[in-house]
Amino acid sequence: MVSSEGIGRLVIVVAGGLAFAAVGVVLFVLFPTTLADLLGVLFALAVALVGVRFAGNAAGSLFPGYDVAEVAVEGPITRDGGGGRFPSGPGSTPADDIVAQIERANDDGNVRALLLKLNTPGGEVVPSDDIRLAAQRFDGPTVAYTTDVCASGGYWIASGCDELWAREGSIVGSIGVIGSRINASGLAEKVGLSYERFAAGEYKDAGNSLKELDEDERAYLQGLIDDYYDTFVERVSDGRDLEPEFVRDTEARIYLGEEAYDMELVDHLGTRREIEDELADRLDTDAVTVEEFEPERPLMARVGAGAQQVAYAFGAGIAGLGDGRGFRLRS
Known part of the structure; x- marks a missing residue:
């Protein structure tokens, strides 16, 4: 009818x-x-x-024909959608764009609930938290669901939603933070390069890849990692109503969806259709209609995205050199 x-x-x-x-x-x-x-x-x-x-x-x-907005977080989570030193997949989306779509859905009078599709291995800490905050501010039910992977920064985001759904074979967890640097000091010495320091502040060049870390610098950088990890545990503990010690005891392991459900890291196991049925019951309607909210891109941006896909197909396996300071942090 x-x-x-x-x-x-x-x-x-x-x-x-x-x-x-x-x-x-x-x-x-x-x-x-x-x-x-x-x-x-x-x-x-x-x-x-x-x-x-x-x-x-x-x-x-x-005459809008939808009452639920879907926003997708796919690929590595970064500020601009790029992969930093490594080429990003063409499916990745800039964190600021994702936040904008969640806010647009929140301002849309026809949207009564938010579906946040998570298929991501994680990424940068602050962009992940920006998306989490946007989901948390949404005025209505928020349901996160993962298809394949909801790890690290993806789980950070899910902690800002009312519920997290997964499939039995989904990969969930990796509640931890990692920092890395390339130690190129030996290579530099072999090719005749030396590092000369001009800096104000003892730790300004901590982590520079052209010099060895001393113990003070190592402790300083590990302290940053520990602080971010404490924040991650706090976000998950508060958002998922889990004991902090339980979260720490996972030791950043990943779990299949069924085990994650048994551990209460996931609220429900089910398909997308089952999620829609659950939302229909919650919104007291026969059925919901989902609208995908995507960034509006000008023509040249779409052309550039197509070119990026071609370039990615040729160069996805080639890693770039480290950045100037050589120390990177991601969840």
Whole structure:
């Protein structure tokens, strides 16, 4: 049975298409100037297609057919969607874009619940926390679900949602923080390079890959890792209602979905359809309609994304050299 919203959208699309078609015929067919009649007809058709698209957008605004927003977090979590020293997958999304989509869903009067799709091995700490905070601020039920992987920064994000769903074979956990650096001092010595220090502040160049770490620097950098780890444990403990010692006892292990469920790291095991059924019960409706909220990108950005996919296919296995200081931190 067709709903009144569906009929309304259809009427607007048809009326808009006919209106723009009429304008196109008048401009390019009935009153041709220097263009051939056939070219005029083509212009008329082009205007009609533009009209249909415009009317479709208007119909979607006036008669929205969704009540749940879905925002996807896929690939490594970074500020700009890149992989830093390593090439990022074409499916990765900038953290700021994800936050913007969650906020847009929160401002949309038709959205009653948020689905946060997590398929990520983790990533940078602060961008992960930004996404968690955005989910936490959403005014309505928030359900995180993972398809394949919800690890590290992905689990950090899930701690800001009301529930976490997974499949039996999903990979969940890795509640820990890692920092790394490339020690290139031996290589530099072999090729005749030496490191000269010009810095103000004892630890300004701590972690530089061209020199050996001394014990004070090692303790300093490990302290940073420990502080981030304490924060991670606190976020998970508060958001998932788990004892901090229990979280620490996982020792950053990963678990399959079934074991994670038994450990209460996951609230439910189920498919996407089962999640939608659960949301329908919670929202007291027969069924929910999910709308994917994605970043709006200009044409050149979409072209650039396509080029990135091609480049990634050729170079995904090639790692870059370390950055200037050589020390990186991720969850």
